[in-house]
Amino acid sequence: MRNRFDEQLLQLNNELIKMGALCEEAIAYAVKYLIDHDADMKENSIDAERQIDRKERDIESLCMKLLMHQQPVATDFRMITSALKMISDMERIGDQAEDIAEIAEYVHLSDLSARVHITDMAEAVVYMVNNCIDSFVKKDTEIAYSVIVMDDTVDEIFMKVKKELIEAVQNGHDDAESLVDMLMIAKYFERIGDHAENIAEWVIYAMTGQHDMNASY
Amino acid sequence: MHKKIFRSSMLVTLLVLLSSIVLIMEVLYEYFEKQLISEIKKEAVYISTAIENEGIDYLNDIEGENERITLISPDGTVIADTAADVDALENHIDREEVKEAIQNGSGTSSRYSDTLTEKIVYYAIKLENGNILRVSARHYSVVVILLGLLQPILVVIIIAFVLSFVLCQRVSKKLVAPINILDLECPENNQTYEELTPLLKKIAYQHRTIEEQLKNALQKQEEFCLITENMNEGFLVIDNEMRILTHNEAAMKLLDMSDKEPENILSVNRSKAFRKMLENVLSGVRDESEIESDGIYYRFIANPVFEEKQVIGAVIVILDVTESMNREKLRREFTSNVSHELKTPLTSISGFAEIMKNGDAPNEMVIDFSNSIYDEAQRLISLVSDIMKISELDEKSVVYEKETVDLFTLSLEVSERLRSEADKKNVKINVIGDTVEVIGVRKILDEMVYNLCDNAIKYNKDNGIVDIIISSADNKVKLMVRDTGIGIPISQQSRVFERFYRVDKARSKAIGGTGLGLAIVKHAAMYHDAEIEVESKENAGTSVTVIFK
Numbered sequence: 001m002r003n004r005f006d007e008q009l010l011q012l013n014n015e016l017i018k019m020g021a022l023c024e025e026a027i028a029y030a031v032k033y034l035i036d037h038d039a040d041m042k043e044n045s046i047d048a049e050r051q052i053d054r055k056e057r058d059i060e061s062l063c064m065k066l067l068m069h070q071q072p073v074a075t076d077f078r079m080i081t082s083a084l085k086m087i088s089d090m091e092r093i094g095d096q097a098e099d100i101a102e103i104a105e106y107v108h109l110s111d112l113s114a115r116v117h118i119t120d121m122a123e124a125v126v127y128m129v130n131n132c133i134d135s136f137v138k139k140d141t142e143i144a145y146s147v148i149v150m151d152d153t154v155d156e157i158f159m160k161v162k163k164e165l166i167e168a169v170q171n172g173h174d175d176a177e178s179l180v181d182m183l184m185i186a187k188y189f190e191r192i193g194d195h196a197e198n199i200a201e202w203v204i205y206a207m208t209g210q211h212d213m214n215a216s217y
Numbered sequence: 218m219h220k221k222i223f224r225s226s227m228l229v230t231l232l233v234l235l236s237s238i239v240l241i242m243e244v245l246y247e248y249f250e251k252q253l254i255s256e257i258k259k260e261a262v263y264i265s266t267a268i269e270n271e272g273i274d275y276l277n278d279i280e281g282e283n284e285r286i287t288l289i290s291p292d293g294t295v296i297a298d299t300a301a302d303v304d305a306l307e308n309h310i311d312r313e314e315v316k317e318a319i320q321n322g323s324g325t326s327s328r329y330s331d332t333l334t335e336k337i338v339y340y341a342i343k344l345e346n347g348n349i350l351r352v353s354a355r356h357y358s359v360v361v362i363l364l365g366l367l368q369p370i371l372v373v374i375i376i377a378f379v380l381s382f383v384l385c386q387r388v389s390k391k392l393v394a395p396i397n398i399l400d401l402e403c404p405e406n407n408q409t410y411e412e413l414t415p416l417l418k419k420i421a422y423q424h425r426t427i428e429e430q431l432k433n434a435l436q437k438q439e440e441f442c443l444i445t446e447n448m449n450e451g452f453l454v455i456d457n458e459m460r461i462l463t464h465n466e467a468a469m470k471l472l473d474m475s476d477k478e479p480e481n482i483l484s485v486n487r488s489k490a491f492r493k494m495l496e497n498v499l500s501g502v503r504d505e506s507e508i509e510s511d512g513i514y515y516r517f518i519a520n521p522v523f524e525e526k527q528v529i530g531a532v533i534v535i536l537d538v539t540e541s542m543n544r545e546k547l548r549r550e551f552t553s554n555v556s557h558e559l560k561t562p563l564t565s566i567s568g569f570a571e572i573m574k575n576g577d578a579p580n581e582m583v584i585d586f587s588n589s590i591y592d593e594a595q596r597l598i599s600l601v602s603d604i605m606k607i608s609e610l611d612e613k614s615v616v617y618e619k620e621t622v623d624l625f626t627l628s629l630e631v632s633e634r635l636r637s638e639a640d641k642k643n644v645k646i647n648v649i650g651d652t653v654e655v656i657g658v659r660k661i662l663d664e665m666v667y668n669l670c671d672n673a674i675k676y677n678k679d680n681g682i683v684d685i686i687i688s689s690a691d692n693k694v695k696l697m698v699r700d701t702g703i704g705i706p707i708s709q710q711s712r713v714f715e716r717f718y719r720v721d722k723a724r725s726k727a728i729g730g731t732g733l734g735l736a737i738v739k740h741a742a743m744y745h746d747a748e749i750e751v752e753s754k755e756n757a758g759t760s761v762t763v764i765f766k
Binding site: 007010011013014017018020021024025133137138 | 458459460481483484487488489492
């Protein structure tokens with residue numbers, strides 16, 4: 001019986017890694033589409049989002065099965081509950097990546113001054129998502145903490161982008177719609193950063209059993 | 218074993234106890250009965266004498282408690298009885314003892330009473346007057362006696378039980394003790410029951426066999442480890458839950474695993490292509506895929522492992538194919554470049570020829586066209602011959618004869634050959650140095666110096682200078698070709714030796730050349746184990762040095 005349980009836990013771990021990898025791909029595709037406008041990338045991003053949704057359901061039912069049939073305790077129990085929380089964050093990341101890909105169609109970074117900062121932001125967010133999945137994969141709280149710290153940087157860049165966009169509006173930029181879209185994209189990135197931070201916190205919780213109380217949600 | 222021995226010996230003792238009680242009872246009972254019979258016989262004799270002397274009335278005086286005396290006439294009618302009313306008694310002629318007495322003079326028999334609690338013993342004798350005197354006595358059956366003796370018997374049983382319990386316990390412990398202290402590590406050294414010797418021998422034999430097998434297995438494993446550890450290829454074995462069962466050093470290096478042992482293959486790499494490969498191989502399909510990460514190309518060869526038609530895992534071999542991928546890329550580029558370079562002159566040849574074919578062109582134009590066609594054809598020829606040279610050098614299999622070559626004389630010859638080219642641009646060629654000999658292939662060295670000088674002239678400015686400096690120091694021979702030409706930008710200096718690479722693509726047509734010159738130089742130098750150094754400043758000049766070791 002225990003043996004079966006261990007196997008299922010391993011399966012849960014593997015599925016989570018796969019879902020995390022899908023998230024990384026979804027956001028990477030979305031960023032590539034935003035920067036290069038390669039139509040394939042948009043398709044890929046949407047496809048990844050669908051797969052993420054499927055994975056979320058699979059993992060959810062696996063977690064439920066584990067909770068009902070095996071009645072896990074202590075570390076195992078924490079692992080499963082944090083998995084349940086993590087997948088909803090991952091699912092949100094997938095959704096927002098898709099949203100970015102959809103909006104990006106109407107945004108042309110080349111003619112905007114905020115371009116540099118929004119690419120910085122994309123880079124930082126991709127880095128965060130990669131690292132929060134990495135921290136889970138390697139069960140490394142150090143990496144998880146670095147993700148939490150990184151979120152502040154993303155927030156800062158968001159403020160910068162926002163300021164620049166406001167300036168552009170005040171200066172009477174021709175394409176107001178594009179500016180609003182840009183702001184939304186920046187906000188999505190910021191949200192993805194938050195979700196990545198959440199995932200990192202759940203990783204820390206699963207491993208240490210402690211919530212980081214100082215962290216901002 | 219202890220329990221078993223205890224239980225069985227206990228059982229045996231109890232059985233023996235019980236059966237001995239029963240047997241003793243039986244024997245005693247028989248003895249009592251015999252005693253009783255002899256008693257009533259004596260009694261019967263006395264009574265018969267008494268009756269014969271005193272008559273029937275004697276019977277009436279006898280007050281028997283246990284005995285009952287009956288007088289029976291020869292026809293069976295009861296004449297007198299001490300215990301019952303004579304009239305109520307039936308005819309006794311059928312009674313066994315009576316019959317016997319009539320025949321033999323005396324007879325015995327015994328019968329159980331209806332309740333089985335008593336046994337009645339009869340003895341009958343024939344009197345002189347023909348009447349039969351019967352004496353009977355009752356005595357209790359075994360069961361009743363047993364019941365009577367119940368208390369002492371129970372006491373005996375309990376004492377015996379306790380005694381046998383203690384003794385059995387001791388005995389069984391003592392029996393088992395030597396088995397318990399057996400030293401199974403060296404079974405043949407034990408002094409114990411001889412019945413155990415064959416077993417111990419067998420154990421010793423199996424001991425040796427297991428040890429040998431273990432040794433073999435360990436050796437096999439060591440061999441396996443040695444092989445896998447010394448492989449350059451990464452080697453991984455995973456089970457169907459994606460756990461890593463075995464991995465070698467190379468796999469760790471190739472996959473950039475950190476020093477801690479990774480448990481799960483997905484924690485090593487979770488890229489899409491890798492996941493796809495794992496999925497394939499764990500569904501039983503062999504997979505071979507190339508995955509790029511950080512500019513390094515890996516080839517993963519994954520084979521599923523089957524047991525009873527079920528995939529139980531996979532063996533993955535990882536190769537670093539970056540080099541061959543790069544070579545492949547170069548080859549592809551070369552092929553596309555060659556076709557492009559060949560096509561350009563051919564297109565113009567075909568164009569000119571087409572115009573002339575129609576016969577519309579005036580005569581003077583035809584001469585012009587022919588000149589152009591001739592030029593383009595010359596270009597094609599030189600291109601093809603360059604390509605041939607370079608493929609010859611590529612092809613290591615072609616063996617040239619090596620000889621001693623004087624670089625100074627060779628340079629002088631080359632400069633003579635290029636004199637006319639140089640004169641066109643008013644470039645002056647100086648050959649500086651002394652006779653220095655190297656061992657090499659004259660043809661290839663000639664090609665090398667020729668190409669270097671040719672470039673030095675082509676990319677020179679008008680009224681420029683080309684110096685060919687030959688020197689030797691520290692067993693090293695240096696050949697430097699220095700010009701005062703346009704130079705090569707620093708960013709492109711590393712690429713000029715690539716095939717068909719042109720610094721200034723726009724002007725290359727005007728200057729001519731195939732774009733293969735420096736590639737040939739590089740190959741020629743490589744052929745002679747020589748190094749090439751480039752120093753260049755834009756608009757100041759370039760110097761290329763070939764250092765022979």
